[in-house]
Amino acid sequence: MSVHTMLEAVNLSKRYEDGALAVDDVSFSVRPGEIFAMLGGNGAGKTTTINIFLNFLEPTAGEARINGIAAHRAPLEAKRHVAFVSENVMLYPTFTAVQNLDYFARLGGKTQYTADDYRRVLLRVGLQEEAHHKKLKGFSKGMRQKCGIAIAILKDAPAILLDEPTSGLDPKSGFEFMQLLGSLRDEGKAVLMSTHDIFRAKETADTIGIMRQGRLVMQRSRAGLAGEDLERLYMEHMAGVHE
Amino acid sequence: MLVHIIEKELRDIVGSAKFAVNFSIGTALILLSFYTGAQNHRIAQEQHEAALAANVRQYEGVTDWMRVQSFRIFLPPQPVAALVNGVSNDIGRTVEVRGRGELRSQDSRYGDDPIFAMFRFLDLDFIVTVILTLFAVLFGYDAVNGEKERGTLRLTFANAVPRTVFITGKCAGTFLGLAVPLIIPFLLGALLLPVFGVPMSGPDWTALALVTGAGLLTMGAYLLLSVWVSARTERSSTSFLVLLSVWIMTVIVLPRLSAAGADLFVSVPSMDEVNSQKSRFMSQLWNEDRTKMNGFTPANKGDVQEVMKEFNRYMQTLADDREKRFNEFAGRLNEERANRQMEHRRLTQYLSCLSPAALFTLAASELAGTSLRLEEEYLAQAREYQKEYARFMKEKTGTNTGGFAMVFRMVTDDNAEKPKPINIAEVPAFRFVPPAAEAGLPPFTIFSGTIALYALLSFAGAYRAFRTYDVR
Ligand SMILES: Nc1ncnc2c1ncn2[C@@H]1O[C@H](COP(=O)(O)OP(=O)(O)OP(=O)(O)O)[C@@H](O)[C@H]1O
Ligand SMILES: [Mg+2]
Numbered sequence: 001m002s003v004h005t006m007l008e009a010v011n012l013s014k015r016y017e018d019g020a021l022a023v024d025d026v027s028f029s030v031r032p033g034e035i036f037a038m039l040g041g042n043g044a045g046k047t048t049t050i051n052i053f054l055n056f057l058e059p060t061a062g063e064a065r066i067n068g069i070a071a072h073r074a075p076l077e078a079k080r081h082v083a084f085v086s087e088n089v090m091l092y093p094t095f096t097a098v099q100n101l102d103y104f105a106r107l108g109g110k111t112q113y114t115a116d117d118y119r120r121v122l123l124r125v126g127l128q129e130e131a132h133h134k135k136l137k138g139f140s141k142g143m144r145q146k147c148g149i150a151i152a153i154l155k156d157a158p159a160i161l162l163d164e165p166t167s168g169l170d171p172k173s174g175f176e177f178m179q180l181l182g183s184l185r186d187e188g189k190a191v192l193m194s195t196h197d198i199f200r201a202k203e204t205a206d207t208i209g210i211m212r213q214g215r216l217v218m219q220r221s222r223a224g225l226a227g228e229d230l231e232r233l234y235m236e237h238m239a240g241v242h243e
Numbered sequence: 244m245l246v247h248i249i250e251k252e253l254r255d256i257v258g259s260a261k262f263a264v265n266f267s268i269g270t271a272l273i274l275l276s277f278y279t280g281a282q283n284h285r286i287a288q289e290q291h292e293a294a295l296a297a298n299v300r301q302y303e304g305v306t307d308w309m310r311v312q313s314f315r316i317f318l319p320p321q322p323v324a325a326l327v328n329g330v331s332n333d334i335g336r337t338v339e340v341r342g343r344g345e346l347r348s349q350d351s352r353y354g355d356d357p358i359f360a361m362f363r364f365l366d367l368d369f370i371v372t373v374i375l376t377l378f379a380v381l382f383g384y385d386a387v388n389g390e391k392e393r394g395t396l397r398l399t400f401a402n403a404v405p406r407t408v409f410i411t412g413k414c415a416g417t418f419l420g421l422a423v424p425l426i427i428p429f430l431l432g433a434l435l436l437p438v439f440g441v442p443m444s445g446p447d448w449t450a451l452a453l454v455t456g457a458g459l460l461t462m463g464a465y466l467l468l469s470v471w472v473s474a475r476t477e478r479s480s481t482s483f484l485v486l487l488s489v490w491i492m493t494v495i496v497l498p499r500l501s502a503a504g505a506d507l508f509v510s511v512p513s514m515d516e517v518n519s520q521k522s523r524f525m526s527q528l529w530n531e532d533r534t535k536m537n538g539f540t541p542a543n544k545g546d547v548q549e550v551m552k553e554f555n556r557y558m559q560t561l562a563d564d565r566e567k568r569f570n571e572f573a574g575r576l577n578e579e580r581a582n583r584q585m586e587h588r589r590l591t592q593y594l595s596c597l598s599p600a601a602l603f604t605l606a607a608s609e610l611a612g613t614s615l616r617l618e619e620e621y622l623a624q625a626r627e628y629q630k631e632y633a634r635f636m637k638e639k640t641g642t643n644t645g646g647f648a649m650v651f652r653m654v655t656d657d658n659a660e661k662p663k664p665i666n667i668a669e670v671p672a673f674r675f676v677p678p679a680a681e682a683g684l685p686p687f688t689i690f691s692g693t694i695a696l697y698a699l700l701s702f703a704g705a706y707r708a709f710r711t712y713d714v715r
Binding site for chain 2: 051054056057075076077079080082083084086088089090091092093094095099103104106107108109148151155161
């Protein structure tokens with residue numbers, strides 16, 4: 001284990017009960033201060049991979065490690081080091097944004113936050129101030145995503161997992177979101193994100209992986225992509241040209 | 244962390260529209276049950292006093308104790324019984340006491356006003372077994388799978404939350420979220436009792452508090468069962484259906500079926516059967532005695548008064564003998580029936596123990612003194628009273644009237660002074676001593692202990708099911 005590795009998949013495989021091989025011998029690592037973007041078509045195995053990191057699923061083979069801890073061996077310990085933003089953030093509809101933040105911050109072991117902290121983080125993720133004390137049931141999907149990322153920021157974990165976090169965000173919010181992610185990276189977070197947004201991935205990510213039918217068929221650093229047309233590469237991989 | 248989850252659960256419940264609706268309905272019904280209880284108690288008290296007065300008035304102008312064939316006693320209404328009716332409205336409140344013979348209670352509340360029997364009263368038993376258990380199901384059915392459907396379970400378990408802590412917090416939080424607010428209407432209702440003139444004694448308050456506690460425990464049992472089912476099913480619509488069936492079975496069907504079910508194993512001879520056997524035996528005895536009467540030959544044939552006295556004495560021995568034989572026979576029949584009935588009751592209770600709601604009914608009626616033991620207790624005290632009454636009447640008339648004795652008297656002296664009316668108040672008063680709440684405490688403890696056991700089992704089930712629950 002290298003101290004420079006925060007998130008690590010080691011020969012990770014997952015076969016569902018029905019026999020479908022969703023993740024097939026995948027290995028990669030994400031260091032602190034690095035954004036790893038996972039691209040891939042529908043059903044490529046991105047969500048499954050993230051679920052193994054969160055111990056929502058047990059790997060069939062291999063390990064998903066967070067800060068060197070195998071998620072399925074010591075899940076509680078591993079989850080202390082990771083924050084998670086899902087594709088469709090769902091919070092308690094009868095609570096206000098701030099109440100939701102407060103609850104999940106406490107679950108994450110952070111009890112020291114003040115009202116001002118909540119206000120600041122919500123402003124940082126771009127949620128307009130008049131919504132801070134409104135109940136979640138009236139929130140649009142984008143507003144919920146913003147609360148989700150605020151919760152992840154509040155957890156202040158060294159690793160962040162995001163599953164298609166920008167789906168449903170308007171273009172401006174999407175852009176701001178990626179900037180935010182960039183600033184989190186600059187703070188030293190290790191970020192693993194699945195996305196369908198090739199353009200934004202190329203803009204922000206330090207490393208890009210492409211998954212196809214459970215396998216990580218391409219993995220390149222930003223430097224390694226210089227001069228390459230990522231969109232064309234992606235299409236070729238999807239078509240299986242490089243196999 | 245447990246505290247945060249409990250706190251969140253409380254806030255989630257209390258802040259929901261579902262809670263606002265249910266809490267309002269629950270509060271209204273609880274207050275209503277206290278109100279109707281208090282009203283019923285007042286009415287019953289008035290009827291009781293009127294019956295006592297009418298009983299006395301009946302003997303106005305009577306000048307001869309011999310004419311007092313029987314004396315009526317009444318079961319006084321009890322405050323807690325008004326809140327937990329049990330069988331108090333079904334059993335006869337009046338007993339016609341004669342100097343000898345069997346006692347039977349008559350004139351029940353439901354017998355007098357059958358319309359009430361049709362729909363019963365809104366008492367605390369109804370509140371707990373129907374309303375509170377339904378609340379428990381409504382708030383517990385989606386405890387786990389609902390969070391999954393809402394998508395909050397994923398985010399929760401992206402944190403280092405032990406599953407045991409989560410499920411414990413869920414159970415405790417939901418229970419507190421329901422129980423704590425419900426204590427308010429219970430307290431208010433209790434405060435209304437003295438205002439409405441229900442005389443509550445110290446033991447009455449204790450009984451009421453324990454019954455309320457057992458009610459909340461019953462709600463808790465259904466709540467934990469609901470959490471368990473919700474942790475065993477993927478979708479909340481499924482768990483709702485499952486729980487609704489369980490609720491219907493245990494709250495409505497099982498209690499009604501258990502007595503009929505026990506019938507399959509123990510048959511109790513009907514009262515009619517027993518009575519007809521008794522009356523057959525009685526007429527047989529009469530026939531025997533009639534032959535004996537024909538053989539009566541007075542020793543002193545000259546003096547009419549002497550002959551009359553001798554005849555009365557003779558009749559008295561016949562009556563005594565007849566009564567002795569009859570009592571032996573009836574006693575045997577009664578005992579046989581009582582034994583069968585005991586067995587039947589026990590089996591019914593065992594069967595109904597499958598339902599926490601039925602267990603509450605049994606537990607509450609024990610403490611309220613309205614269990615099946617009420618009638619037995621009443622009749623037992625009436626029989627004690629009968630002895631006292633017989634002694635009194637013997638003193639007054641020189642003979643034990645009532646029962647089956649026939650008394651012949653001749654009034655020959657027309658010039659005697661006008662007879663003075665009797666003072667009926669001299670008849671010893673019947674004072675019903677309600678079976679002490681302590682007597683109800685052991686069965687109450689057993690029944691509520693069983694409810695607690697159900698709650699514990701459900702919690703263990705929920706705990707186990709959630710260990711392997713797919714939180715995705
Ligand atoms: N619970 C499950 N049981 C069986 N197979 C599943 C299950 N969940 C996912 N799969 C299968 O695993 C494969 C990978 O699914 P996954 O959700 O990881 O894809 P994804 O890359 O996240 O796709 P998308 O971009 O559409 O979100 C798919 O073939 C899917 O059908
Ligand atoms: Mg996915």
